[in-house]
């Protein structure tokens with residue numbers, strides 16, 4: 001698989017993790033890491049009542065920045081994300097637009113009153129980002145021991161493996177086989 005991926009920080013603090021995430025995802029998935037897309041959180045995505053952001057308009061805006069269909073954009077933010085059906089989400093993706101977003105806020109131990117731990121944040125960030133990449137590449141949530149397992153809490157993020165189960169791997173590699 002030689003997909004192109006951009007990892008785009010949408011605010012100042014997420015910049016501290018975006019380069020690391022880009023390199024780590026590229027190494028793991030064989031993506032070609034791209035640079036040059038700059039974006040910010042659109043004001044229309046902000047819900048002032050809860051001070052959260054709705055990911056759908058953010059992902060639409062990011063899609064417009066792509067140079068070609070097959071590129072993947074992974075955005076990072078410090079802000080909290082929510083869906084009408086869920087109080088919060090760690091991340092969200094659009095498999096048609098091939099865009100995804102991950103929030104760092106609830107991945108930080110400080111959010112739960114615990115001491116800072118950059119390595120723990122990186123492990124969690126990788127898990128949530130890889131889950132979203134899986135969706136972008138067409139995978140569904142999975143009930144196996146797998147990174148595509150649903151995580152409703154940070155403990156569940158910590159517990160699931162940081163890789164795809166054999167089923168999901170097979171589904172991931174199918175499109176490549178078809179293309180060649």
Ligand SMILES: [Zn+2]
Pocket residue numbers: 131135140141148150
């Ligand atoms: Zn999912």
Ligand SMILES: [Zn+2]
Pocket residue numbers: 142143144145146147148149164165166167168169
């Ligand atoms: Zn799986």
